Amino acid sequence: MLLNAFHMNCVSHIQHGMWVRDDTRQLEYTQLEPWVELAQILEKGRFDALFLADVIGLYDTYRGGPETSLLEGMQVPVNDPALLISAMAHVTENLGFAFTSSVLQTHPFTFARQISTLDHLTRGRVAWNVVTSYLSNAAASLGLGGLPTHDERYDRADEYLDVTYKLWEGSWEDDAVLRDTKRRMYADPAKVHPINHVGKHYEVAGPHLCEPSPQRTPLLFQAGSSTRGREFAAKHAECVFIVTSRASLSGTASIVKDIRAQAVRQGRRPEDVRFFQGLTPVVGGTEAEAKAKEAAYIEQANFEGSLAHMSGSIGVDLGTINLDQPLATFDFQSVRGSVKGLIESSPDKSATFRDLIRSRMLRQFLTGTPEQVADELQAWFEAGVDGFNLVYTVTPGTFVDFIDGVVPVLQARGLVQREYAPGPLRQKIFGDARLPKRHPAAAYRRG
Secondary structure, eight states: OEEEEEEESBSBSSSTTGGGSTTOOGGGTTSHHHHHHHHHHHHHTTOSEEEEEOOSSOOOOGGGSSHHHHHHTBSOSBOOSGGGHHHHHHTOSSOEEEEEEETTTSOHHHHHHHHHHHHHHTTSOEEEEEEOOOOHHHHHHTTOSSOOOHHHHHHHHHHHHHHHHIIIIISBOTTOEEEETTTTEEEOGGGBOOOOEEOSSOEEOOOOSSOOOSSSSOEEEEOOOSHHHHHHHHHHOSEEEEOOOTTOHHHHHHHHHHHHHHHHHTTOOGGGOEEEEEEEEEEOSSHHHHHHHHHHHHHHOOHHHHHHHHHHHHTOOGGGSOTTSBGGGOOTTTSOHHHHHHHHTOSOTTSBHHHHHHHHHHHHEEEEOHHHHHHHHHHHHHTTOOEEEEEOSSTTHHHHHHHHHHHHHHHHTTOSOSSOOSSSHHHHHHSOSSOOTTSGGGGGOOO
8 A cells, every 4th residue: 555645835735725834844834854754754654755735826716816815825835845855854764745737837858957957856755746737827828818718728748748758768778878087088978869859849859967866767646637647647747636535535546547548548557557545544542532533624724715715716706696595595597517516416405505515525534443444444455456545634743643553554555655665756656667578668778
């Protein structure tokens, strides 16, 4: 069972409103010390990686502007996640670091150098979560003249990855670096190649500016669940983050089956793709203690921040909806499809829209004693999920509770590693530091 901590270099990530509590370090996100502490905690708990989310735009759909997001610190302000990694890698030996970067935000030639630098500095412990962006404000701030359509963004991502693959895998041959002090030859010029990529979106001459890093291509994460997103994942991804509710085991199983089947049609193997379910653990010494902790979180949760987050995600201004209106009284003729789907997901139509949002928050929580939480994780694992992206409510407390309580139970059941496997991150997870020959990136290798 693979375990990642899910975090973000901002004030409020997923469970909004918690930053005002005394038992969280969210207000210290601009300082290195809490991140260093978190990395050490996660490595002690034998977590595989810290997964850092990111966005490059404002959630400004709710109430027609960004005011709620700014008031609640809802993923704004948000700092660059990649710049945290060197410091955290310096105080750890095995923990991996996955960070999110959009194909819209950085030219692939520049990004490839950033990744190679991090892969060198971490001794091969870096992963990239590939995203295509969905916030209109991101496109406006990047001067793109509007957000490309959903499928166009994935088409761009396909080419972006082709460029980076050529740089990482094909520009420098395996024996290009000589480091020969007697002959004063650092690298053999005949074994360093330009890539001369000419495509619809990019023209990149190359060569790659970095010598080969331990993994060359970083471990590849992706989180798309749309039809086009699944196609992209089946071609490129090694790890897929599934964003469904805790109750959607059947929905998760369907996504896993579909992507693996598509990967096989691409010439890959089913085991080439690992799947991570997102869950929020709330652990207590007793069930009553865990439930009391969950109730306190729900009581302190900020609905405005959650609605601003949801509005940006689905592209619909939920600020126009009366939160205390019973679901049964909504005029379905005037409600947008995505909101209609939210309402229809509730079996109790006498509940209000506020109750609906509250219930959705509750479905994110995995609450109980260490044994109860371990039981549910084991059920997901046995149903085909390879691991979990664990979302915090308070940091680092959520992870400390999980590591102190649940990890020993999972280790006793033989479900979680007691010691790290050797080598770079990909080797720890898949057994080899390099991508397999059946991955599309391997087509660009030389020599």
